[in-house]
Amino acid sequence: MVNLTEKPTKISRTAKREDLPTMYELPSEEVGEAGLPDQYHPIQAQLLEETFQPATYPREQIFSAMDLNLYYDVEKTKRYKRPDWFGVVGVSRLYEQRELRKSYVVWQEEVHPFIIVELLSASTQREDLGETTRKEIDEPPTKWEVYEQWLQVPYYIVYDGEQDNFRVFELENNRYQELEINNNQLWLEELGLGLRLWQGRYKGVERLWLRFYDELGNLIPTEAEEAERQQQRAEQQQQRADREQQEKERSQRALQELRDRLIAMGLDPDNLPNNR
Template sequence: MVNLTQRQKKLSLTPKREDLPTMYDLPSEEVGEPGLPDQYHPIQAQLLEQTFQPSTYPSDRVFSAMDLNIYYDAENTKRYKRPDWFGVVGVPRLYEERDLRMSYVVWQEEINPFIVVELLSPSTQREDLGQTRRDIDEPPTKWQVYEEFLQVPYYIIYERERDYFRAFHWEGSRYQELEIANNQLWLEELELGLRLWQGRHNRIERLWLRFYDAAGNLIPTEAEEAERERQEKERERQEKEYERQEKEQAQTALQELRDRLIAMGLDPDNLPSNN
């Protein structure tokens, strides 16, 4: 399994957990914040969420979410960022093994996200690409949070209008852009890959970003797995039906032969031997 302790920001001066607000208490950083800008964002993020299945971790120690607040600074508990999608390994799928999360609070979870994906849009492009800076008294940008506060190992940016994605890997203290070959990226630590796929998802045909396994096979969604099982059952049904029809045809042919022999005055059960 991946040892992420070297990539996590040290919070040695953080107050004790019981003294901090929980995910249920933390307020919003912005007032009147708009929701997702279009239909595409949640559908693409859902595909990432359903196919993020690292083989190096059991499924109950993998958490991913779309459009969920990440509270990243114990000294400024109102500050958060909301990635289009992010994945974490080594944490319970359920908060404290029992509840769905309403947000992700890093000083409580004690493990930072391993991968973040931002889906570019005109209103957020400059911030997502780290092309904007803010004053010291303002909340940092997403790029700053992912790179400086959370030190997320993999930061992915997908431009759906031009159908390409870029990948940045946290090395030392900064992001270094990775080379993307054949529109796919292999995450060795998780034995999981990320690539562009032309296909039909949620009844929409287009190019999608999704995960694949070490054999190059796409990780199926729940709907795809259900459809595969349906097709497998249908194939088995058809095979059994074909076998039944063949058996019936053989029995019919045998009966017709017996009837012809009887019509010829021969006993089908006692035919004369050639010897």
């Protein structure tokens, strides 16, 4: 288990924080990189973003993003990686608590991502799995090196949507070690949150998806699912109210029929004789 009180090892730097570029000065778009390879990647990443709701942190201290530049090197500030999805806890949901982020700049935020998910594709699989190396010493570090050594992200997950399985790497002694997971489920005790595969419909597409669940095993609902649940609850409450009203009306009719029969018999319903 990762100790959230221990901060990742700081990368040595010579520049002062106030001299480093800010989120506004760094590009937020991909420069010279290919776009996402298919429709599946952004939809799966959006499902992760919608359902990332750790129980151990207030919502205003939870941030997650899909396909957002993640700047990590204070010496070469233009270097970044762009995870398919990542989650951060203990940081304001909004940049400086006031606006949406254009990118995530580590030296400004001073909180590293807690979990990163990469969705495997043929063009990125070797790099995502740490099977590539730098050819030249001055080349940017690989994705694996950045997540493991620079950012020291506690949990790195790769999901193969074609093979329908995901692999989990946990940071131990500054190196990633693969965890053995059962039934394609991972429980993150530090977050009070789990991650598993789910067969269902999302954005109108039926397939196997990767999404988060709570300590009771219940799926964290998306906004659409929560809205549907609220509507169902409202309909059920209305149905109960309708049944209660119908029962009340039936009782009133039965009482009125009894009064009418008594009157027809020459009796006063409000002043019946005592049979004692």
